[in-house]
Structures are given as C-alpha cells and as structure tokens.
Amino acid sequence: MAPRLRIPLDVPAGEARDRYAENYRRMTHDRGRLFLMAGDQKVEHLNDDFVGEHVSEEDGDPEHLFRIAAAAPVGCFATQLGLIARYGADYPEIPYLIKLNSKTHLVPSAQRDPLSLAWQDMGQIADFVRTSGLRVVGVGYTIYPGSENEAAMYTEAARIIFEAHRLGLLTVLWAYPRGKAVANESDAHLIAGAAGVAACLGSDFVKVNPPLDATGRADGALLREAVAAAGRCGVVCAGGKETTVEDFLERLHAQIHEGGTVGSATGRNVHQRSRDEAVRLCRAIHAITVEDASVEAALALYRQAEAVPAR
Secondary structure, X not given: OOOOOOOOOOOOOOHHHHHHXXXXXXXXXXXXXXXXXXOOHHHHOOOOOOOOOOOOHHHHOOHHHHHHHXXXXXXXXXXXXXXXHHHHHHOOOOEEEEEOOOOOOOOOOOOOOOOOOOOXXXXXXXXXXXXXXXXXXXXXXXXXXXXXXXXXXXXXXXXXXXXXXXXXXXXXXXXXXXXXXXXXXXXXXXXXXXXXXXXXXXXXXXXXXXXXXXXXXXXXXXXHHHHHHHOOOEEEEXXXXXXXXXXHHHHHHXXXXXXXXXXXXXXXXXXXXXXXXXXXXXHHHHHHHHHOOOHHHHHHHHHOOOOOOOO
C-alpha cells in the first residue's frame, strides 16, 4: 500500500502540486521508498572511483552511468547538470535529479573547513526543465554541518528547497558532518543532528552516511535516532565504498527494517561494475527497497545470468 503523500505547504496549489505528486510517485515507485543512483563522484572523488584494479573498464566512460540508469529500476539518477545536458538526449527515459553543488576531495578538512556552493541558480534549472524535455524530478545539494561555513550552505540550501518546491520538484540533501570541529563523522547522535537540520531546511529526503558503533561496525539500529530526528524528511543511506554484494544487501535490509530508513543512495557499489552486473545489482536493491524482498530473494535476482541489451 502506498503511504499517504503529504505535500509541503511551500508547494503552490495547482500545477506545481500535481507535478510534485507525480515526481514523488515516480521517484519512489509509489511506495514512499527511494533508490537513488548517485553519479556525482566524478567531482567529489575526481577519477579515483572510475579506474582501478577492481573497477570495470566500462566505468572510465561517463556514459556508463547513463547506460546503467536507463536499464535499471532506479528511482532517480543524480548527477551534475553538465553531464545530463551532454547525455540526456540519448537517455530521455531516466528520471534525473540535478546535483547542484559538488567539490573535490583535494583540500582536506584538516586544512580548511568544507564549503560547497551551487553551480546553477534555480532560474537556470527552471529553464532547463522547461526546454530539455527530460524527466527532471528533483534537485540535490550537499551540506556540511560542523563546518565554519555551514551558515552559507544552509542559507543557499533553504532557498533552493523553497524554489524547487515552487517548481514541483523534490529535494535531496546530502548531509555530512565535517570540519575541524567534528571529532567523529560516524557518530550516530551527530548524524541524527544532521538529519534534523535537513528537516528544518525543508528537504524531502536526506542522505547520510550510516553510523558506526564503538568497534567501527555498521549497525542498522543506530539509524533510529536519525530517522526520528528527520521526521517527515525521509532518510536514505549512502552506499559507501565497494563491498561484496551479500554484505551490501544485508546492510541495506537492516537499514530499512531495523533503522527505519526509506532507502539508499548508491554510487560506487553500482557503477564500478560492468553494466550487466550493475543492472542486476540495481534490481536486487530495488527489490529490497521498494518491494520489501528478503536478502535471499534479492540475491537470487542479482545472480540471474540475464544479459542487458546492448546500447
């Protein structure tokens, strides 16, 4: 059964509310659960995630991201506007989420507290949505609670969310506590605080890194505080570094069923694989996230030797 859709009051009555409801249903497959395929790492991590011993050679080409998103049951594919403008005409069926700010990892937090501001304003986004003909369902933005520059990012995020809602678009905030004042980025209490900030800014979803216990182990139950703090802002977890499929799916299942999250935002664990394998993994993620499948059922989907048609 689809959950009740609560449309925020900053979404105007009329076409914007209808568009918001349609975009929400498309992103969550009408189940209130979100599988976001993250493709913003070409800036965040430069080329580190796209070449290497355990990375498919296909991943060196940016189009690999689009080929996966077009064939897989993702709720939305998040990447920068420049890539969407270059490749979107060949992949108009993908539901896109435009990532508005990104920064590289070259300047560490120990050297300077992070600051990441929007590359485009919402007027430009509105023009692109109107003229591109693509399925743009939302926008994304990263905030760094704890940074000396958090006020600038909060102000920009709040304005982007307000303006996005006026257009009937949904919003996802990447919320990562970071900076010299942050002693432990993986602390469950701190991550809950970041999720609460996203709720106060009015976001529809917040992406957080999964908290770790005292031994450095991920525990789905640790997410309950963040889910409570976020209220009606849906919490999704970052996929993190590449791991085994079994471990990834077990962790995802625990995050949803023990922690109460509404899905995942997964990048490297998907796109570092060949297109065929990546799409099979996406089907497994979708099964757990949207269809409430067991880990065993999802693994069976992943192991199906079904070739993806060439494109």
